[in-house]
Amino acid sequence: MYVSSSDRRLAELVDWLNNDVALDIQQITPASSDASFRRYFRVEHRDGCHIAMDAPPDKENTEPFVRVAGLLKPSDIHIPNIYQQNSRQGFLLLEDLGSTSFLDRLQTGDAELLYSQAMDSLFKLQTGVNPLDCGLPAYDSALLLRELAIFYEWFLEKLLGIAIPNTLATLLNNILIASALEQPQVCVHRDFHSRNLMVLEHDSPGVIDFQDAVVGPISYDLVSLLRDCYIAWPDQQVISWARDYHQRLCAAGLVEADFKQFKRWFDLMGMQRHLKAVGIFARLHLRDGKSNYLTDIPRTLAYISGVCDIYPELAEMRQFLREQVMPAYRVSA
Numbered sequence: 001m002y003v004s005s006s007d008r009r010l011a012e013l014v015d016w017l018n019n020d021v022a023l024d025i026q027q028i029t030p031a032s033s034d035a036s037f038r039r040y041f042r043v044e045h046r047d048g049c050h051i052a053m054d055a056p057p058d059k060e061n062t063e064p065f066v067r068v069a070g071l072l073k074p075s076d077i078h079i080p081n082i083y084q085q086n087s088r089q090g091f092l093l094l095e096d097l098g099s100t101s102f103l104d105r106l107q108t109g110d111a112e113l114l115y116s117q118a119m120d121s122l123f124k125l126q127t128g129v130n131p132l133d134c135g136l137p138a139y140d141s142a143l144l145l146r147e148l149a150i151f152y153e154w155f156l157e158k159l160l161g162i163a164i165p166n167t168l169a170t171l172l173n174n175i176l177i178a179s180a181l182e183q184p185q186v187c188v189h190r191d192f193h194s195r196n197l198m199v200l201e202h203d204s205p206g207v208i209d210f211q212d213a214v215v216g217p218i219s220y221d222l223v224s225l226l227r228d229c230y231i232a233w234p235d236q237q238v239i240s241w242a243r244d245y246h247q248r249l250c251a252a253g254l255v256e257a258d259f260k261q262f263k264r265w266f267d268l269m270g271m272q273r274h275l276k277a278v279g280i281f282a283r284l285h286l287r288d289g290k291s292n293y294l295t296d297i298p299r300t301l302a303y304i305s306g307v308c309d310i311y312p313e314l315a316e317m318r319q320f321l322r323e324q325v326m327p328a329y330r331v332s333a
Contacts, residue, residue, distance in 0.1 A: 009039075016086055024046040051096045052091065052094070080206065097206030102194040103194035111233070122189075136215045139188060150275075151276060152164055154280070155279045184217075187215060190214060192221035217265065227274070281296055301321075
């Protein structure tokens, strides 16, 4: 099998698969890439098909992926099995969960079935991992603040050339962080959305990209799923799904708050996440040359604006969005 000499990492990966793992490779093709420096290849060989992860050790670390996989496996979430690993070179050989994501399938229907499956998987995550002894880092105020800073730096300052007033940033940070920290704390995937859920014939969904899991707010993964940066649903539908899941959490004793309080948590958590996401999309474009994520900014900004319209304490942020952010964004787009 020919591998271009210009792709040194791929050549090293193939050498590892051939000589250390002893696979009789018939074909190796790109499977996917993500917003990090990791790459994934589909490896077809005489005995089947697997996914190989390439995580350059100077930029990525396979250890969190392996550790979190071990933590999640007993909760019966369908994550990929790890068959071989080489932490020194940054290679993993994984179970192949196919190439059809929920996002692919949602374009043609099946939303009720897919979201039911996704929320079943999320419930397993939130009930199957003990947040008190799992050893995951906390989604604390420092981390929440660092994530909000991505929006201020990369989207506002570097992409649009504007700055948020310090008083407004402080007010916004305090509102969003306080809401996040007052919620029940559970295991949080952090990227539980349609691109990281794979459609499977049995035991769907397959869940990927879980290596950044933390212990954090109970509404985080739900709003990631239902107010997805990559696909939007009518607000009434989102609220209906969120209400059903809230009832499930209450029945399990995970939440005591009524739906009004839970909805506020959900909305404000979504705003924090979406501000971070817009900042990351800008950073991917400006720093990493991954400009395809720019097309997801309008949808994500619309979520932010929608939350500002609901809560009076966000009136100053709503005014800032309308008078400064959106005009600057329209010029830059």
